[in-house]
């Protein structure tokens with residue numbers, strides 16, 4: 745089966761939205777310790793790096809690896825593949841995700857991270873696909889609400905490919 749990518753969100757659209765989100769996070773930040781920005785590997789890496797540079801508040805970065813997806817279908821089972829490597833007890837934290845789809849990954853992350861007793865724990869996602877929601881998760885900062893498409897680029901992959909695209913496209917399969 746042949747596959748191709750149709751343009752969906754341009755580099756410019758994404759940049760405008762990321763700057764807006766950075767401003768929103770900055771306005772809500774009131775802690776006296778650096779904000780802990782948690783990058784959910786691997787799909788969020790590009791968004792994370794851009795968002796970090798739009799914040800202009802003191803930050804510490806941390807990385808969390810999770811796996812749940814095979815191909816274009818969620819397996820439903822979420823597991824940790826890499827842990828934070830820092831204590832977030834008493835800290836103001838933001839989970840930075842590329843996309844909230846079924847919500848299973850985010851709900852797992854929230855439960856896991858809340859048990860470590862951060863002072864605050866907020867959720868920031870570039871994309872939200874409400875049609876596919878299986879679990880409701882609180883989202884504090886959302887970039888784009890999108891229809892039920894499988895999207896790639898700007899860090900998001902299909903079988904580890906397309907992360908390097910500077911825009912976001914919809915993956916299509918043809919015979």
Ligand code: IMP
Nearest residue numbers: 787818844845846847848849894895900
């Ligand atoms: P959820 O657990 O179903 O909400 O899915 C979360 C994870 O699935 C995301 O962090 C992505 O890694 C992956 N994912 C969900 N939808 C897409 C998509 O459209 N393109 C690429 N990856 C996706």
